[in-house]
Amino acid sequence: MFEVREKPQMVERALLVRLYFDPREADESEALLEELEELVRTLGIGVVDKLLAKSRSMHKKFLCGTGKAAEIVELARAHECDCIVFDNQLAPSQQREWERAADMCVIDREEVILDIFAQRAKTREARLQVDLARMQYALPRLARMWGHLDREGGGGSGGSAAARGMGEKQIEVDRRMARVRIDRAKRELEDVRKQRATQRHAREKLETPHAAIVGYTNAGKSTLLNRLAGADVLSKDMLFATLDTTTRSIELPDGQPLLLTDTVGFVRNLPHRLVEAFKATLEEAVLADFLIHVLDASSPEIERFHDTTLEVLEELGAGEKKSLVVLNKIDLVTDPEQLELIQRRFPDALHASALTGLGMERILSECSHLLADRVSRIRYRIPQSRADLVGLLHRDAKILSTDYEGNDVLVHAVVPPAIAGRLEEFVSQ
Ligand SMILES: Nc1nc2c(ncn2[C@@H]2O[C@H](COP(=O)(O)OP(=O)(O)OP(=O)(O)O)[C@@H](O)[C@H]2O)c(=O)[nH]1
Numbered sequence: 001m002f003e004v005r006e007k008p009q010m011v012e013r014a015l016l017v018r019l020y021f022d023p024r025e026a027d028e029s030e031a032l033l034e035e036l037e038e039l040v041r042t043l044g045i046g047v048v049d050k051l052l053a054k055s056r057s058m059h060k061k062f063l064c065g066t067g068k069a070a071e072i073v074e075l076a077r078a079h080e081c082d083c084i085v086f087d088n089q090l091a092p093s094q095q096r097e098w099e100r101a102a103d104m105c106v107i108d109r110e111e112v113i114l115d116i117f118a119q120r121a122k123t124r125e126a127r128l129q130v131d132l133a134r135m136q137y138a139l140p141r142l143a144r145m146w147g148h149l150d151r152e153g154g155g156g157s158g159g160s161a162a163a164r165g166m167g168e169k170q171i172e173v174d175r176r177m178a179r180v181r182i183d184r185a186k187r188e189l190e191d192v193r194k195q196r197a198t199q200r201h202a203r204e205k206l207e208t209p210h211a212a213i214v215g216y217t218n219a220g221k222s223t224l225l226n227r228l229a230g231a232d233v234l235s236k237d238m239l240f241a242t243l244d245t246t247t248r249s250i251e252l253p254d255g256q257p258l259l260l261t262d263t264v265g266f267v268r269n270l271p272h273r274l275v276e277a278f279k280a281t282l283e284e285a286v287l288a289d290f291l292i293h294v295l296d297a298s299s300p301e302i303e304r305f306h307d308t309t310l311e312v313l314e315e316l317g318a319g320e321k322k323s324l325v326v327l328n329k330i331d332l333v334t335d336p337e338q339l340e341l342i343q344r345r346f347p348d349a350l351h352a353s354a355l356t357g358l359g360m361e362r363i364l365s366e367c368s369h370l371l372a373d374r375v376s377r378i379r380y381r382i383p384q385s386r387a388d389l390v391g392l393l394h395r396d397a398k399i400l401s402t403d404y405e406g407n408d409v410l411v412h413a414v415v416p417p418a419i420a421g422r423l424e425e426f427v428s429q
């Protein structure tokens with residue numbers, strides 16, 4: 001049976017490696033290596049050492065030269081590691097070469113992220129998306145999995161060749177099964193997407209404005225949604241706490257409703273196939289009226305987080321969307337110099353703390369401003385016989401006042417365009 005390996009149960013001691021080739025990449029490489037450490041710990045794997053290594057040029061076999069490769073293997077052995085994790089992307093053949101040379105499990109950033117996603121995915125849609133991405137990742141690497149088996153099975157003389165022969169046949173069987181499963185997952189996803197589209201159409205009919213909360217992982221998106229909507233979305237100090245979108249309805253100060261969607265966090269070098277896989281989920285961001293871009297103001301990496309989020313949004317086709325930038329976790333920024341620095345860099349951003357509630361009113365009133373052209377305040381004179389229309393206003397508009405005059409109801413309300421169109425003949429001067 002074709003199974004994707006689960007590493008957390010298998011490996012415990014990891015050496016992390018980031019190779020870079022251009023001296024100008026040194027700083028970012030260091031930050032990426034630290035982020036990789038957090039990602040690996042998220043998987044429950046112990047990190048025994050980290051190595052930032054500069055290589056003069058890119059090599060086909062190991063990515064770095066054989067000399068450097070030997071040093072890395074030596075270091076991993078000295079630490080008694082059972083796994084080397086590369087921040088760099090490894091081609092399937094490079095991964096095989098490394099595993100052969102080190103005789104231990106060798107994985108890359110993409111595989112780490114895929115594993116985290118696999119652990120976290122809860123809904124059927126998220127599971128399908130992750131399964132699909134993992135199978136696509138594993139397909140060209142099947143030979144590697146069976147390579148392990150060959151070594152284990154091939155004890156005596158001759159046995160090895162027989163086992164290898166079996167392994168090869170098995171790879172073919174597995175490849176076929178993997179393709180069947182990939183096709184099936186694609187079809188199922190298609191169905192789920194159709195359902196989602198139907199739900200969205202129903203929402204669009206009501207024309208309720210919609211905002212998506214986006215940003216780097218751990219920025220505080222779920223906490224913000226919880227704070228604004230009184231929702232109960234898991235928020236945790238870990239990477240990728242959220243994999244499924246949650247939508248909640250809130251009421252803005254001017255009375256109009258707003259749908260708020262929490263989305264999956266972005267990360268640098270997010271594997272391309274995961275962006276692909278999560279496109280359906282992130283469609284919410286693409287289709288939203290505007291975005292709330294949450295930044296962790298306390299992070300020294302705020303600039304890079306900001307840029308990565310913009311890059312992913314660009315890739316999704318949502319780069320041009322109106323957005324409200326929120327400097328979250330401002331409660332943690334106690335150094336006045338640092339505060340001034342981020343203020344200068346993000347002059348239009350709103351200061352907030354989803355944890356303490358600071359700045360929430362401002363966010364809501366800015367949301368109202370962004371949607372100002374979408375609603376109007378209208379006075380109606382509706383005959384009492386048309387209680388259905390008064391009911392409609394109660395349901396889909398915000399009633400500011402109600403009076404009675406003779407047989408008429410006088411209603412002053414904040415009204416979205418869809419409703420305004422249906423009540424046109426009852427507008428009073
Ligand atoms: N001090 C402080 N901590 C915050 C604030 N907002 C969120 N946090 C904490 O930051 C961590 C991450 O918050 P989440 O809301 O899970 O972040 P997220 O952006 O949804 O993260 P992912 O779902 O992983 O992308 C949690 O431990 C929160 O309690 C804030 O304004 N101030």
Ligand SMILES: [Mg+2]
Pocket residue numbers: 221222223234235241242262263
């Ligand atoms: Mg979240």
